Amino acid sequence: MVKNLNIGVIGVGTVGASVIKILEENKEVICARAGVDIKVKKGVVKNLNKSRSVSIPLSTDIEDIINDKEIDVVVELMGGINEAYEVAKKTLQNKKALVTANKAMLAYHRYELQQIAGNIPIGFEASVCGGIPIIKALKDGLSANHILSLRGILNGTSNYILTQMIQNNQDFCSALQLAQHLGYAEADPSLDINGGDAGHKLLILASLAYGIDAKPQDILIEGIESINGDDIEFANEFGYAIKLLGIAKKQNNEIELRVHPAMIDKNKMIAKVEGVMNGISVIGDRVGETLYYGAGAGGEATASAVISDLIEIARGKSSLMLGFERSPQINLKPKENIQSRYYFRLSVDDKSGVLAQITSILTQNDISISTFLQKEIKQKNIAKILFSTHTTTERAIKNTIAELKKLESIIKEPYIIRIEDE
Ligand SMILES: NC(=O)c1ccc[n+]([C@@H]2O[C@H](COP(=O)([O-])OP(=O)(O)OC[C@H]3O[C@@H](n4cnc5c(N)ncnc54)[C@H](OP(=O)(O)O)[C@@H]3O)[C@@H](O)[C@H]2O)c1
Incomplete structure (x- = not known):
């Protein structure tokens, strides 16, 4: 008889609703891969009166999930930093596994969570670049390598805006308005355009690559707000594309971490990542350059990553959240x-x-x-x-x-x- 893995979903918005929908619609293949039936027992939302595309038992009390003895995994998809961190802590203290897509929370609290978790699994594949399995690539696939560098287009909204500016001669404000109109940018797009969101993701990747603990305020983060047509003209003239890049590089025992617009050779693969897509190049000392490309956000792509974490938990595979401990020999290079x-x-x-x-x-x-x-x-x-x-x-x-x-x-x-x- 197939056993159940019971999950509770805190936050049934864009990503939460997609997780529930995919678990239903792809039930057969997910069950075959997980070896168990993944069942959504209940969900928590802020407003019970909102109409929803999924129907599961809902409440507004987070404790209903965290304290439910039958729930094995808490899926945190509510967003925010402090409240989400409290939810994550209590989940682990109650010996339940945690899956989260919350990059902002992890940018600040990943090492505390790793410490509290011990052997309890935490999945966070969905926190960086939605549909691209970059967390597993760094934690498992490339684990024999010293990571020499990592360069990524980690935010789809800013990449869409830059693509519009470069290909269609739009100015920054009209490209942003178009992104908002098409649903690619939030009503408040600050973190997308000021580099903050890409910074959160870079910090998570840097922990997996180097065991370095840094917070957003420790690293160089600049956004795309001030780029104009002159910059694009200059870049064109000299064979460059302009991309908002998250960059991590290792030199001896120092790690350089930065997010900023960068001019890069137009012919590089990463320069060809356009529109809302994300792309990451990772160079390992043994494997050489590896490239990852795909949808960085959106309900389904992000839910795909959330469910891959659930399947891994169901399979009973558990490893240290960030792959290895904070590394005492590694220092952040001064800006x-x-x-x-x-x-x-x-x-x-x-x-x-x-x-x-x-x-x-x-x-x-x-x-x-x-x-x-x-x-x-x-x-x-x-x-x-x-x-x-x-x-x-x-x-x-x-x-x-x-x-x-x-x-x-x-x-x-x-x-x-x-x-x-x-
Ligand atoms: N959307 C993406 O493409 C994407 C991609 C990667 C990562 N993420 C991350 O995934 C997480 C969720 O994003 P989302 O886009 O799905 O957000 P969303 O659409 O705004 O959904 C948030 C959900 O959480 C619920 N919620 C918020 N605060 C709550 C509280 N205090 N108590 C109970 N429920 C609460 C909301 O309830 P109501 O429905 O009642 O308002 C809603 O159902 C975030 O951490 C985000 O950064 C999202």
């Missing part, structure tokens, strides 16, 4: 020591001597120019100066920007985009 090439966009008074002032500041900071474009806006006596630098440090760039801002001839805040050449 100011990060090295890169940089693209600069400057708006200046169109008069003689300005360029000399700018190059003098660059020279003082030991920064040399690699490529250069000057655009004149005749009517306003303004010139746009667009250039890229050879490799330098964040420290030198910050000093340079501070010096440039003191010049009377600089009209707007200087803007930079990092260039990822490797």
